[in-house]
Amino acid sequence: MNQETLKKVFRPSFTTKPIGKGPGLGLSIVYGIVKNHQGKISASSIPGIGTAFEISLPISPPPVA
Structure with a gap:
């Protein structure tokens, strides 16, 4: 996807589906x-090649025994 589309990818109304074929809520959720x-998520894309998402989450403390 191009950079303009990539800026919108996490919006609740964003979808690449045709009208009536889905709500487009997946990435916003x-x-x-x-x-x-307390994590981070980012997206990068090369038009005609593909899109990658990177998710980083904090390490959980070990369980208390």
């Missing part, structure tokens, strides 16, 4: 989950 866990 993932974004919310990652942010709620």
Whole structure:
């Protein structure tokens, strides 16, 4: 996808599907989950090649025994 489209990818209304073929909420939900866990998510894309998403989450402390 081009850079202009990439800027919109985490918006709740974003979708690449035709009208009536899906709500386009998937990436915005993932974004919310990652942010709620103090993580980071980013996307990069090369038009005609593909798109990659990188998610970083903090390490959990070991369980208390």
